Amino acid sequence: MKRTNTFAVRPLSDTGEQLLRDLLDASAALWNEVTYQRLMRYNDADGFEGDVWDADTGSLEGQYKGALGASTAQQVLRKNSEAWRAFFRLKDQYHDESNTSVTDHPEPPGFRGNEDDGRQLKTVIRNDAYTVAWGERSRLEILVGSELKDRYDHTGRLRLEIAGDPNWPDYEKQGRLDLWYDETDCTFRASQPVTVSDDTRATPLADETAALDIGANNLVACTTTTGEQYLYEGRELFQRFRDTTREIARLQSKLEEGRYNSERIRRLYRKRTRRRDHAQEALCRDLLKRLYAEGVDMVYIGGLTDVLDTHWSVETNAKTHNFWAFKQFTERLVCTAEEYGISVEVRSEAWTSQECPQCGTTDRTTRQQDTLTCPCGFEGHADLTASATFLKRHTEQAVRPMARPVRFEWDDHNWSESPRSHRPKEQRTDPSTVHYDGNVASGES
DSSP: OEEEEEEEEEESSHHHHHHHHHHHHHHHHHHHHHHHHHHHHHHHTTTSSTTGGGSOHHHHHHHHHHHHOHHHHHHHHHHHHHHHHHHHHHHHHHHOTTOOSOOSOOOOOOOOEETTTEEOOEEEEOTTSEEEEOSTTOEEEEOOOHHHHHHTTOOSSEEEEEESOOSOOSOSEEOOEEEEEETTTTEEEEEEEEEOOGGGSOOOSSOEEEEEEEOSSEEEEEEETTSOEEEEEOHHHHHHHHHHHHHHHHHHHTSOTTOOOOHHHHHHHHHHHHHHHHHHHHHHHHHHHHHHHTTEEEEEEEOHHHHHHHOOOHHHHHIIIIISOHHHHHHHHHHHHHHTTOEEEEEOOTTTTTOOTTTOOSSSOEEETTEEEOTTSOEEEHHHHHHHHHHHHHOOSOOOOOOOOEEEEEOSSOEEEOGGGOOOOOOOOOOSSSOOOOOSOOSOO
16 A cells, blocks of 8 residues: 655754755755746747757756755656646646546646745655654654765765654655655654555455535535444534635735735645645544444445536535545545545435435425425435435445434544534444454554
């Protein structure tokens, strides 16, 4: 399995910190120069790929390898090429009328700040140009160019202290390391892709099934064939997302003419994205841990196309696209589910949010906020009802009688059971013959 260790690092001295900053700054400068050369060629070619690949990367590599080391300079150039190739793929998809996955016109790779306002301190290091030692005093050692070594009278690799424990300390192979300065937290961070053995994957305890209804106000409504229902509420989380978006718009309106961004605005964008990603990761972990305990080995998730076709609210669609980021959430769910041995499939959920579970009608039901009602006498929670209908539609298993739903609210760190659940505490029985203590990594992946 492909996984990622993400951790904070600390230089061992003030001199070491300045050396690291100069290394990251030189990487950003190299990125900017090759981006500039390729943008000039791209524009000269009237918006086509043209001579983008004719940029003189060889001379740039020679110019910067003294500070970065030859391998790191090569990796920065390679990553820039990957960004351009991704841009051209998105552009082809955007102009392909049969492809609806790309709706916004893609933009070419951008610059990482500038010398006057400050560059974004970021680099990438080849897998054989760094070493990581995990243990009581974990450390990261990275390659440094000869010019920086001479400038700071430094010998050997630059050693950095690692803060915290890794999610995946035992891996078969390490990939290219990303290293950057997080201006939001004033912390240096690293991201290490690793390949771990499939033996670390858990095995489901039974063959139960679950279905998820992905919403805007209620982020996830889940129903399982064991009769459990879970509801993850997102109104407060979205309100904070919207408040940050309004503050960004207010600051943008105050910029001088000709300026479109500022460091404060970029900081708010990063903060907003990190808060959302943290909530997504925590939700996936919390939900899948519960589903694993229920013996679920298959999860059905509704396709976004049906959601957009049936939702009547522009605000709801904005929540699904911008706030909750459906595609990103689905990818994160699939990645996390792999650790638990749980499969995830995207299926059509058309009309499940309007279908009455008692009489089957879809044109006579009425939805008022979270409540779905039908003239036949049915009244229930709309999203939980939709997930139950979705589950019955796509599974041949019998669904047991529903228990009282468990509701969860986000407190910036965990998804905690809401007081509105009114769920009596009960001792659950683990269906496995060997006690499973949750030895599945709980960090980012």
